[in-house]
Amino acid sequence: MALLLAAVPILFSACMKDSCKRQQVITMFIPVYGSKADVRNNIKSNAPKPLKKPGKIYMLGNTIFLNEIDKGIHVIDNSNPSNPVNIAFIDIPGNLDIAVKGNILYADMYTDMVTLDITNPSNVIVKKFSDNIFPYRSYGNGFVANTDQIIIDWVRKDTTITASCDMGGPVMVREDVFTLASASTGQSNASISGPAGVGGSMARFTIVNDRLYTVSNSHLDVFNISNAVDPQRGNPVHIGWNIETIYPFKDKLFIGSMTGMQVYSLANPDAPAHLAQFQHAQSCDPVIADDNYAYVTLHSGNMCMGSLNQLDIVKLNNLSNPVLQKTYQMTSPHGLSKDGNLLFICDGEAGLKLYNASDVMNLQLLKVVSTKTAYDVITFNKIALLVGDDGLYQYDYSDPSMIRLLSKINISLLP
Amino acid sequence: MRKWWVIVLLLPFASLSQEKETKKDIPRLNLHVIVSGGVAAGEKSTKAVAQLSGGLMFGPFFTGAGVGVDFYHFKTIPVFADLRYSFGPKKALFVYANGGYNFVAGRNLEPVFARTKDILKGGLYLDGGFGIQAIASPKDRVGVSFGFSSKSNVHIIGFSPCTGGCPNEVVYTDRFTFYRIVSKLSWNFGR
Numbered sequence: 025m026a027l028l029l030a031a032v033p034i035l036f037s038a039c040m041k042d043s044c045k046r047q048q049v050i051t052m053f054i055p056v057y058g059s060k061a062d063v064r065n066n067i068k069s070n071a072p073k074p075l076k077k078p079g080k081i082y083m084l085g086n087t088i089f090l091n092e093i094d095k096g097i098h099v100i101d102n103s104n105p106s107n108p109v110n111i112a113f114i115d116i117p118g119n120l121d122i123a124v125k126g127n128i129l130y131a132d133m134y135t136d137m138v139t140l141d142i143t144n145p146s147n148v149i150v151k152k153f154s155d156n157i158f159p160y161r162s163y164g165n166g167f168v169a170n171t172d173q174i175i176i177d178w179v180r181k182d183t184t185i186t187a188s189c190d191m192g193g194p195v196m197v198r199e200d201v202f203t204l205a206s207a208s209t210g211q212s213n214a215s216i217s218g219p220a221g222v223g224g225s226m227a228r229f230t231i232v233n234d235r236l237y238t239v240s241n242s243h244l245d246v247f248n249i250s251n252a253v254d255p256q257r258g259n260p261v262h263i264g265w266n267i268e269t270i271y272p273f274k275d276k277l278f279i280g281s282m283t284g285m286q287v288y289s290l291a292n293p294d295a296p297a298h299l300a301q302f303q304h305a306q307s308c309d310p311v312i313a314d315d316n317y318a319y320v321t322l323h324s325g326n327m328c329m330g331s332l333n334q335l336d337i338v339k340l341n342n343l344s345n346p347v348l349q350k351t352y353q354m355t356s357p358h359g360l361s362k363d364g365n366l367l368f369i370c371d372g373e374a375g376l377k378l379y380n381a382s383d384v385m386n387l388q389l390l391k392v393v394s395t396k397t398a399y400d401v402i403t404f405n406k407i408a409l410l411v412g413d414d415g416l417y418q419y420d421y422s423d424p425s426m427i428r429l430l431s432k433i434n435i436s437l438l439p
Numbered sequence: 440m441r442k443w444w445v446i447v448l449l450l451p452f453a454s455l456s457q458e459k460e461t462k463k464d465i466p467r468l469n470l471h472v473i474v475s476g477g478v479a480a481g482e483k484s485t486k487a488v489a490q491l492s493g494g495l496m497f498g499p500f501f502t503g504a505g506v507g508v509d510f511y512h513f514k515t516i517p518v519f520a521d522l523r524y525s526f527g528p529k530k531a532l533f534v535y536a537n538g539g540y541n542f543v544a545g546r547n548l549e550p551v552f553a554r555t556k557d558i559l560k561g562g563l564y565l566d567g568g569f570g571i572q573a574i575a576s577p578k579d580r581v582g583v584s585f586g587f588s589s590k591s592n593v594h595i596i597g598f599s600p601c602t603g604g605c606p607n608e609v610v611y612t613d614r615f616t617f618y619r620i621v622s623k624l625s626w627n628f629g630r
Contacts, residue, residue, distance in 0.1 A: 033480035
């Protein structure tokens with residue numbers, strides 16, 4: 025009887041077939057392509073557009089050039105810092121970084137670079153396109169862009185994909201669209217309107233005398249801009265991996281990466297030479313420097329894959345052997361700037377922090393300006409321009425104890 | 440004429456006999472408890488199952504509720520409604536149907552590196568079939584049944600595609616339905 029009890033089900037079990045369906049919610053970003061000719065013809069001072077995702081910022085005289093991530097550059101007349109006026113928008117799809125020499129502006133455009141004459145910001149003129157300068161520019165996640173055209177926009181589509189469980193992992197994504205997997209904890213996909221290009225951090229372009237230096241994920245590029253309208257590319261230099269930022273100081277370049285800060289000599293401006301490296305734990309790494317110290321911020325999250333949130337102060341008296349002087353714990357420090365003994369740090373959700381850095385071993389916090397996720401800051405003429413998640417701020421810090429908000433250009437919430 | 444008093448004397452006995460026959464024909468509501476154990480065989484494996492049902496028997500119908508343990512693939516505890524119908528000579532044959540929900544029991548999943556989420560949930564439980572039963576004692580019956588069963592589970596898996604953490608965690612959901620042939624030996628207490 026027991027044998028019958030066991031045998032019958034086993035005999036018929038071969039007819040059974042279990043069912044398993046795998047579901048995954050993903051956000052797809054479908055690229056909208058435009059022809060290269062049309063896109064390039066449209067790189068000019070077009071009608072101003074509202075701020076949506078501000079990135080890097082650059083000042084030239086009374087004009088602010090503010091990057092709109094992956095879209096182009098806002099041109100803002102800042103003759104009156106209390107009343108800045110958004111006067112034009114230069115459409116440059118794929119733009120993440122800018123650098124300016126005199127009246128010439130250099131901007132990346134996905135894998136290419138465009139040279140613009142900005143003598144008249146209301147009527148910028150394209151001078152040159154340099155092709156395939158940044159071949160490493162990609163969006164990741166398996167997406168492969170059609171390089172015969174240029175991505176001018178993204179169409180977001182949330183969808184649930186169902187597949188067999190036999191595939192052994194998450195649902196495969198497509199090469200022709202950019203996908204983000206569903207998120208439970210951490211960053212929500214709901215606020216993402218499009219994929220930002222890989223490497224969207226603080227400055228990756230910088231100019232020293234007649235040379236434009238750019239960093240990609242692994243290379244340092246040198247452009248001779250003696251003739252500003254005709255940049256001539258030199259040989260790229262491999263400088264390691266996971267490169268994040270570049271900062272010039274005197275005859276040196278400070279290059280931040282996920283694993284540390286590197287110092288390059290510009291004794292030969294066409295062949296930067298490695299001098300020293302300051303290593304730290306894996307993190308993101310904007311850096312500035314003064315005569316004696318380098319100031320390095322590390323923050324976790326995003327592409328940085330680290331867990332540290334701090335300010336490192338590195339002594340530079342022996343550039344072949346930079347030494348960590350002190351570490352200050354922060355919330356989520358990003359861009360920073362220094363004016364004399366005043367050190368400005370964008371500390372994420374903690375806002376903009378102003379320190380008296382006359383004694384680096386004992387930074388004195390002078391003021392905290394509450395903003396929504398401070399990202400980057402530059403200072404000039406006792407005015408701090410701050411890029412945050414909700415807009416562009418200008419603060420008068422002529423009296424550091426009484427920082428005064430001069431103006432704010434809000435982020436538009438409209439699609 | 441002399442026989443009329445015999446008829447009068449016998450009348451009460453006649454009515455008494457009829458009364459006994461009527462009580463026998465009316466089915467009674469009885470409490471029954473059914474304990475069963477057996478195997479469930481499917482695509483993946485053959486595993487043990489066990490059940491305990493309690494309910495009311497009214498004539499050939501049994502209705503009740505039960506709880507069990509099911510070791511097929513994931514260890515689960517089905518909670519179900521139990522219906523049976525007995526028929527045939529001496530009600531030796533029966534058909535049954537169970538329907539309910541199977542809950543996940545205990546630790547089913549081993550830790551997997553890089554998984555940020557590993558959640559197992561229960562689902563629908565169904566079982567139906569037929570059997571034969573015989574009298575085991577004055578009040579009990581023993582039976583054997585064969586049936587077709589299905590149980591569903593949901594497995595939610597999350598992992599971080601980057602070492603050290605990424606802002607977006609990859610999460611996917613596997614929805615299982617297991618189909619099995621089940622055979623059980625049961626003891627029915629109460630009659």
